[in-house]
Amino acid sequence: MKAQNPHNVLLGFIGGTEGLFAKKMLEITDDVLSSYKNQGGFDLLGRTVDQIRTTEQVNAAMSTCCDLSLDGLIIIGGVTSNSDAAQLAETFAKHNCNTKVIGVPVTLSGDLKNQFVETTVGFDTVCKVNSQLISNVCLDAVSAGKYYYFVRLMGGKASHVAFECALQSHPNMVILGEEVALSKLTLMEIINKICDGVEARAARGKYHGVLLIPEGLIESIPEMYALIQEINNLYINNVPEDEIPSQLSPWAAALFKFLPSFIRRELVLHQESDNSAQLSQIDTEQLLAHLVEAEMNRRTKEGNYKGRKFSSVCHFFGSQARGSLPSNFDCNYAYVLGHICVQILATGLNGYMATITNLKDSTNKWRCAAVPLTAMMSVRRHLRGPGAVPIGRPVIHPSPIDLKAESYAVLREKASSFLLDDFYRTPGGIQFEGPGANTKPITLTIEGHDYLGDIEILQDYLNKVRTILKPGCSREILKAAISSMSSVNDVLKVMSAPLNAELPLYHFN
């Protein structure tokens, strides 16, 4: 920014949104930045509420930007923040506010992912730290040979972190929310699946193991989702916490009673402002461990399982993976995105996101772009439950794991080896020098299709066709071209016919 014009000034809003609304800021000079460069955490500015949505909030943001005559407002965050950035860009333009709004894809959950955004800043670091810890737990498990470790990882709507960590550390089992949702697995089906794994391992004389689950798993289980919905509705209607159990539907009440008491207590806890069951407060890993133990005891009693008694240890890897020193990849990614923001502002674009594709390649082959935020937004029918958005409001939706993608095929292919062979992988702590210092997320290196690169390749072909078919070309060549183009056209018409992805998919099992 200073290279473009030494008079350029960068301001940071204290606490993020709160500072934006209250016009509290700090000039970010080289001096201020020097001790924060390449460091983790949000402690330079702090963080408050990650939302700019209400009329008051939007107006406050707009008046700050106008008062300060800002050329640009750069909003750094995940799906929520970038959706808000798009709305803000539109509002600013409508009210002739000259500040251009730019989004930057930064979130550790990795659920802001599409053809333009291959991964988000922070995802690599969080997955590396978690994988390091998971592999430590794996080695501890196999050393003692007597405990099953149930490890819960961050990740609400989508299980990207658990997925990437599974590919990095090779635990014995991983249950992804997306798999459960697709197969509509019930709680007992999941428990039985885990118990079958425990039995298969016992048959090989193994009484230890490591199981990964994402935080959001509990919401992916159909009957648990329904129960959480009922509890949330009662809560929204101001039913006091102690009356909630008695007002559940008979069906939900039966499930509620079946759950161990510590989970019942956690389900009716509502501490945060958005009135939804706090996923990070539900000890799903303990629920599963508890139910697996009960089921293994049952199998032992009935004589179906003859192995040693099942024992478990539970872990939740939450804040200990955040605030980490960022990986080289995340630092590079963030620096380049910063440069792109300056270019976008210099061009005067509004409502765009700074993006880079072809990240799997070396830095000098990265492809920088400014993508309209609207290109990532869509309107869905009303979503019930936690995090619901009003009908008809276009937002950037969290992207679930693509179960048809190559990286998922890799995981499935290795699943039975992971389960039985203790094929643990030990990535160690994030390295800043030496071999391994420049590794990237495995999912990125497997999938990373260069969308913008492919579009360029297509443009090249179209240009070549145009050059060959200039007036004056032979009748035969023209005929061949018409035939080919008509065929391409037909194929693409069929392939791009609107497919309502939001309709429920019925499975005939």
Added chain:
Amino acid sequence: MKAQNPHNVLLGFIGGTEGLFAKKMLEITDDVLSSYKNQGGFDLLGRTVDQIRTTEQVNAAMSTCCDLSLDGLIIIGGVTSNSDAAQLAETFAKHNCNTKVIGVPVTLSGDLKNQFVETTVGFDTVCKVNSQLISNVCLDAVSAGKYYYFVRLMGGKASHVAFECALQSHPNMVILGEEVALSKLTLMEIINKICDGVEARAARGKYHGVLLIPEGLIESIPEMYALIQEINNLYINNVPEDEIPSQLSPWAAALFKFLPSFIRRELVLHQESDNSAQLSQIDTEQLLAHLVEAEMNRRTKEGNYKGRKFSSVCHFFGSQARGSLPSNFDCNYAYVLGHICVQILATGLNGYMATITNLKDSTNKWRCAAVPLTAMMSVRRHLRGPGAVPIGRPVIHPSPIDLKAESYAVLREKASSFLLDDFYRTPGGIQFEGPGANTKPITLTIEGHDYLGDIEILQDYLNKVRTILKPGCSREILKAAISSMSSVNDVLKVMSAPLNAELPLYHFN
């Protein structure tokens, strides 16, 4: 070993002690070792019970060693394993078993520490991984600015891990078991101390913080220790778990009732064979967080505290720090100890420990030695409670933190800055190359007095005196020498008079 004689053979006992008793072993060839070198965990051989103590166990070990005609038995472990090694060495010698027993100081808790053993293999790695996680939590705390993190670390009898981690990561508060034991702080005094810290920070507008405690803290609190003793005694006398509360003394019962229900439940849990309350199963960090919250609410109600509501998040860093890739320092330390073992065996010594002093210096200045295990052993009066040893049995006792040492002074000096200034330090993950790859434990670099080096210096002086005072020296020089030596003798006689360190120290407060 192979360099000494290519026909030398190294056997590893499967599962450690269990393999030793059952004569189950594995030849450790270069090939077997290749994929385990510089890796963490005990998964090459596995681990079972860390004890060779009963007559059956000792006899089984002896018959294995005799049957295999082993030249040496190398026992790797902490205070317990090395105490057992000493007893085994004596027993073997008495029964004319030719196998020499050698101990190697390896334990992550760092409590095998004396003038010969400056630190143990594993301690550096575990402290580095924990410090990495603590610093992540610190940055997360200061970023959000609204939670206090209560972090419990491994470490039973001694708080070395918590101490070293505090020096590495600079959390706001750390409570060491040794401090609590020395000052005989009650539970409520500890709570008040923490609450005063919370208030002092609130006065500066800070509502976040990080507190470290060692696993063993709960046993250092006098009234909690007494309660745990009573529960253990009832348990040993086969009182069923549900009757324990009603059979406590009125005093202990009152404390028991005061504790939150989740701690009460944990206190009466007895899962392991040694019949002692399982420290790692008592969520001391949750107990403290719970009581601090209650006390802060009381202070708010009484109008003494006017800050924001106190909120906490609890963590236990257990197995996720074990099984880590070892640090360069730990690898080097272990390799050199291995070489020393070969030398000890070649010399035919029995009942010795391989040691290295001057570890704080570069590797080529390390001072290798074989130290008789008995030099580290002492007899103490009967210890009650968990881990008690029979009266009169000489053992290597766990060394507590030396509160008079320089490194503790460093911590105390910085305590108020740590508390108020958020002077967090971010060591990051263990590095294997580049700057920081060869760091050592901070306590080691502060304290690391080279005991064996000092003994050599003294020997040098004595030799010089002897040379100067050869018959033929002048009367004056002889007179001066006698006067000086007599003075040295007097001083040392007083300083080395037996001081019964086991007598209780009375504090007049």
